[in-house]
Amino acid sequence: MVRSVGTPTKGNSLDIEIESKGTSRRRSRPPRRRRQEILEAAAGVFHEKGYKATSIQDIADAVGILKGSLYYYITSKEDLLFEILQDVHRQGLQNLERIEATSGTPMQKIRAFVTIHVTHNAENLVKMAVFFHDFRSLSPDRREIIVAERDLYDLHLRNLLVEGQKDGSVCPDLDPKLTAIEILGMMNWIYHWYRPDGGLSMSELAATMADFVVAGLACDPATHTPGHRRNFAPMPTVPPPRIDPNADEDDD
Amino acid sequence: MVRSVGTPTKGNSLDIEIESKGTSRRRSRPPRRRRQEILEAAAGVFHEKGYKATSIQDIADAVGILKGSLYYYITSKEDLLFEILQDVHRQGLQNLERIEATSGTPMQKIRAFVTIHVTHNAENLVKMAVFFHDFRSLSPDRREIIVAERDLYDLHLRNLLVEGQKDGSVCPDLDPKLTAIEILGMMNWIYHWYRPDGGLSMSELAATMADFVVAGLACDPATHTPGHRRNFAPMPTVPPPRIDPNADEDDD
DNA sequence: GTCTATACTACGATAGAC
DNA sequence: GTCTATCGTAGTATAGAC
Numbered sequence: 001m002v003r004s005v006g007t008p009t010k011g012n013s014l015d016i017e018i019e020s021k022g023t024s025r026r027r028s029r030p031p032r033r034r035r036q037e038i039l040e041a042a043a044g045v046f047h048e049k050g051y052k053a054t055s056i057q058d059i060a061d062a063v064g065i066l067k068g069s070l071y072y073y074i075t076s077k078e079d080l081l082f083e084i085l086q087d088v089h090r091q092g093l094q095n096l097e098r099i100e101a102t103s104g105t106p107m108q109k110i111r112a113f114v115t116i117h118v119t120h121n122a123e124n125l126v127k128m129a130v131f132f133h134d135f136r137s138l139s140p141d142r143r144e145i146i147v148a149e150r151d152l153y154d155l156h157l158r159n160l161l162v163e164g165q166k167d168g169s170v171c172p173d174l175d176p177k178l179t180a181i182e183i184l185g186m187m188n189w190i191y192h193w194y195r196p197d198g199g200l201s202m203s204e205l206a207a208t209m210a211d212f213v214v215a216g217l218a219c220d221p222a223t224h225t226p227g228h229r230r231n232f233a234p235m236p237t238v239p240p241p242r243i244d245p246n247a248d249e250d251d252d
Numbered sequence: 253m254v255r256s257v258g259t260p261t262k263g264n265s266l267d268i269e270i271e272s273k274g275t276s277r278r279r280s281r282p283p284r285r286r287r288q289e290i291l292e293a294a295a296g297v298f299h300e301k302g303y304k305a306t307s308i309q310d311i312a313d314a315v316g317i318l319k320g321s322l323y324y325y326i327t328s329k330e331d332l333l334f335e336i337l338q339d340v341h342r343q344g345l346q347n348l349e350r351i352e353a354t355s356g357t358p359m360q361k362i363r364a365f366v367t368i369h370v371t372h373n374a375e376n377l378v379k380m381a382v383f384f385h386d387f388r389s390l391s392p393d394r395r396e397i398i399v400a401e402r403d404l405y406d407l408h409l410r411n412l413l414v415e416g417q418k419d420g421s422v423c424p425d426l427d428p429k430l431t432a433i434e435i436l437g438m439m440n441w442i443y444h445w446y447r448p449d450g451g452l453s454m455s456e457l458a459a460t461m462a463d464f465v466v467a468g469l470a471c472d473p474a475t476h477t478p479g480h481r482r483n484f485a486p487m488p489t490v491p492p493p494r495i496d497p498n499a500d501e502d503d504d
Numbered sequence: 505g506t507c508t509a510t511a512c513t514a515c516g517a518t519a520g521a522c
Numbered sequence: 523g524t525c526t527a528t529c530g531t532a533g534t535a536t537a538g539a540c
Contacts, residue, residue, distance in 0.1 A: 052305050055534085056533075056535080065505090066508085068506080077535095098490055102489075102490045104488035105485060111485055111488070115487060116490065173463075174464075178457075179460075182464055183438075185437060185440075185441025185442070185444070186434050188441060189440060190437070193433055207487075208430055208434075209434060212426075212434055214484060215468045215484075218485075229467055232470070233360050234360065235367060236356035238350055238351070239353045242346065307515060308517080309516095320518085320519095320526070323518075324523060324524075328516080329516070
């Protein structure tokens with residue numbers, strides 16, 4: 001639908017118009033403020049109902065205009081989702097930079113990592129919920145863009161764990177890859193339950209999680225013996241599952 | 253469209269037929285095996301595409317029949333989801349019984365709890381994924397039935413933590429409620445990444461997670477001083493977020 | 505910039521033949 | 523028990539009036 005370049009039009013030079021209206025007000029681009037409002041409204045509805053279950057009508061209702069009018073601002077429902085996810089994506093990458101710029105012992109860096117990532121999750125509850133719940137609704141190429149960030153986080157934490165093992169502060173029995181994903185899972189679960197108005201501040205949440213992670217990783221090299229974790233409070237005997245009348249055997 | 257009762261038909265007596273085929277084989281009830289097959293197929297498709305994004309057509313394709321035929325076995329798409337979730341629901345409640353019947357120190361019980369719950373998650377990856385992703389698509393009363401189990405798990409773990417604090421094996425600085433949910437989050441995240449064919453056995457996964465949890469909770473009463481966790485490997489200074497040109501302030 | 509109206513498609517579910 | 527055919531609804535997106 002782009003007008004072909006060769007076609008002569010009444011004006012000379014190129015089709016791109018330069019500000020011509022004299023004042024500093026911009027022309028032709030829809031107002032950013034309104035667009036941002038729509039993004040936030042859509043994020044809220046996506047959060048409540050899920051992306052797929054949300055109709056354009058729902059979003060229009062939330063904004064307070066009719067659904068036809070929405071298309072003045074957006075071009076498709078998926079574009080909306082993508083832009084919302086790009087918001088947290090940008091912030092996430094920025095946080096990674098901050099973490100990388102932090103100095104201290106490896107264990108201190110791990111504490112910083114957890115604190116920052118938890119805070120990020122708690123500060124962007126709605127968008128993070130939409131991200132974890134609905135990023136699979138993006139087209140494959142767009143999904144790739146957004147999800148790559150997750151792998152970066154994983155890799156970065158893993159590297160910190162290895163550093164910690166090198167200086168002896170992190171238990172050498174731990175598998176860095178598996179441990180990193182355990183920790184990330186704990187942090188990423190936040191959106192399921194945390195509510196900022198629930199009497200638990202974000203900073204207290206972040207600090208508590210960091211405490212737990214640090215305690216779970218730590219190991220005194222002086223007293224370390226291989227397998228000490230597995231042998232501490234060892235697994236007791238558990239009654240076997242009773243035979244279930246409804247049991248058709250499981251897949252998965 | 254039900255034939256009116258008063259209308260005379262060629263037979264006498266009522267329309268309801270009693271078993272007349274002689275042998276012990278049941279009539280009129282659709283075969284259980286086929287129904288189970290449909291349930292499993294549906295779970296698989298729900299897992300891949302999400303409940304809302306899955307059409308009856310998709311499920312019929314997966315089973316290998318036409319969508320009209322599906323309605324011989326099911327009465328609605330939501331019924332299908334409900335039955336799938338009831339499967340894990342039943343198993344989950346049964347596991348709670350097993351955990352309750354376990355004896356040992358509180359910390360050993362905690363290890364048993366984590367091991368059983370992680371194993372449950374890993375053995376039912378598909379259904380657990382559908383559960384966490386789509387239980388909100390159930391009607392409110394059905395949702396209540398299924399979700400109540402989650403609260404039971406939470407409560408049970410919380411009680412174990414309190415027990416552990418009483419006998420001194422769990423750090424007294426921990427908030428049982430918050431800690432329980434941290435641990436559950438780590439376990440429930442499994443469906444996002446674990447694949448049974450990935451070289452990590454379920455029992456190894458479960459044991460490793462239990463190790464991490466136990467290490468994260470443990471505390472030596474002899475050396476405990478309030479706040480020691482927070483002060484260990486203390487938070488370093490982190491560079492502030494740089495000012496972002498794209499930053500329209502956040503909601504959430 | 506917001507509205508009304510509508511084209512087009514997909515889905516869930518039912519009816520009834522075989 | 524599986525099929526074909528279809529009804530009714532709801533959703534995305536567009537066209538064009540104001």
